[in-house]
Amino acid sequence: MNGRSKRVRILALLAVVAVTGSLAYALSNARKGYEPRQPILFRHTRMAGVPVWQTNEKGEKVNVGGFGIPCVYCHTMPYKGRHSTVPSTAVCMNCHSSVGLNKEWVLKMKDYWDRGEPIPWVKVHDLPDFVYYDHSAHVNAKDDQGKPLLAVTDEQGKAMVVCQNCHGKVEEMEIVSVQNTFNMQWCLDCHRKPEMKTSTDCVVCHR
Ligand code: HEC
Numbered sequence: 001m002n003g004r005s006k007r008v009r010i011l012a013l014l015a016v017v018a019v020t021g022s023l024a025y026a027l028s029n030a031r032k033g034y035e036p037r038q039p040i041l042f043r044h045t046r047m048a049g050v051p052v053w054q055t056n057e058k059g060e061k062v063n064v065g066g067f068g069i070p071c072v073y074c075h076t077m078p079y080k081g082r083h084s085t086v087p088s089t090a091v092c093m094n095c096h097s098s099v100g101l102n103k104e105w106v107l108k109m110k111d112y113w114d115r116g117e118p119i120p121w122v123k124v125h126d127l128p129d130f131v132y133y134d135h136s137a138h139v140n141a142k143d144d145q146g147k148p149l150l151a152v153t154d155e156q157g158k159a160m161v162v163c164q165n166c167h168g169k170v171e172e173m174e175i176v177s178v179q180n181t182f183n184m185q186w187c188l189d190c191h192r193k194p195e196m197k198t199s200t201d202c203v204v205c206h207r
């Protein structure tokens with residue numbers, strides 16, 4: 001075999017790997033389960049989870065569970081605009097200028113605050129720019145009778161936050177991870193449900 005045909009074969013092989021590799025990626029729902037580590041261990045379980053009261057050795061009642069802070073206290077935007085937002089450190093400092101100052105991660109957060117630097121939170125969900133998505137249109141969606149279109153109760157009929165439809169039970173997560181595929185098929189599967197009365201035209205999501 002001469003050098004040239006060898007090179008052609010290697011190039012052909014590389015091309016096959018590239019094609020099948022990218023195909024496998026496209027079919028693998030690569031986003032689901034993505035769970036990036038954050039600069040500060042911010043636990044939704046502790047801030048947004050349900051309280052669990054225990055009596056410690058001194059006989060005092062202590063909350064070892066969560067503080068049940070509502071999602072919208074920190075994520076103020078989902079009901080008002082396209083984007084939800086991750087809170088600025090000022091929101092955390094409403095409480096943490098006085099609370100939890102003996103805790104490692106709270107001190108680290110205060111360091112950022114004292115230096116005037118934002119906490120470099122890593123984005124968990126990040127759709128490509130050619131997709132148009134709007135939070136308020138979803139969390140406020142109502143039918144003709146004024147009933148919410150997205151579920152606000154779980155399978156057992158218990159009340160849940162509307163966010164759970166797409167993000168799962170964030171209040172039970174130590175570290176936030178992506179709970180659904182967040183690909184086009186997933187969006188369409190819900191838009192196609194007759195009770196959603198929602199368009200599946202390309203221009204709805206690609207404007
Ligand atoms: C005390 C403030 C606070 C509360 C309350 C809170 N969050 Fe968060 N949330 C954050 C912070 C800070 C981050 C960024 C760090 C991270 O991803 O863990 C975040 C991240 C997220 C993300 C991922 C954002 C991304 O980058 O894609 C989702 C989704 C989310 N929160 C949903 C919720 C839901 C749903 C609730 C209510 C059950 C809630 N949060 C309650 C502060 C809060």
Ligand code: HEC
Pocket residue numbers: 040041042043046047067069074087089091092093094095096099100101103105106109
């Ligand atoms: C409404 C009040 C309130 C707000 C707002 C708040 N926290 Fe907290 N946070 C608490 C309380 C109360 C504790 C428990 C303190 C303790 O255990 O001593 C706590 C504990 C913590 C801890 C350590 C406990 C642990 O193990 O998880 C971290 C880290 C933390 N908060 C980060 C944040 C961040 C980041 C924000 C802003 C996005 C925030 N908090 C906003 C009240 C608040």
Ligand code: HEC
Pocket residue numbers: 071072075078079082083084085086125126127128133135138139150161162163164165166167182
């Ligand atoms: C219909 C599905 C759906 C519902 C319901 C929903 N989200 Fe989201 N959320 C998304 C999608 C899709 C993204 C990614 C947007 C992007 O990357 O452009 C996202 C991103 C986020 C982010 C990251 C910041 C951003 O805007 O990209 C946060 C924080 C968040 N959601 C919080 C919430 C909270 C809190 C609720 C409930 C009040 C909620 N979401 C309800 C689908 C949903």
Ligand code: HEC
Pocket residue numbers: 131132133134137138141142149150165166182183186187188190191196197198204205
């Ligand atoms: C759980 C169901 C559900 C999922 C998942 C979902 N949607 Fe929707 N979507 C709806 C409903 C319900 C409406 C509102 C219908 C109405 O108000 O008429 C809507 C409306 C929209 C609109 C129109 C907003 C406007 O300005 O009128 C866009 C754009 C959209 N969705 C994009 C997306 C994208 C992109 C995804 C995936 C990342 C997605 N949706 C996932 C249920 C869903």
Ligand code: HEC
Pocket residue numbers: 127128131182183184187188191199200201202203204205206
């Ligand atoms: C309900 C929202 C929604 C509708 C309607 C929709 N798309 Fe998409 N589309 C998406 C999302 C979300 C992605 C990003 C997928 C990803 O990154 O995983 C996407 C990605 C794409 C891509 C990039 C290739 C890919 O698979 O990532 C093309 C091309 C595309 N859409 C074409 C269309 C066409 C053509 C239509 C109409 C027949 C359409 N879309 C309707 C949400 C939608």
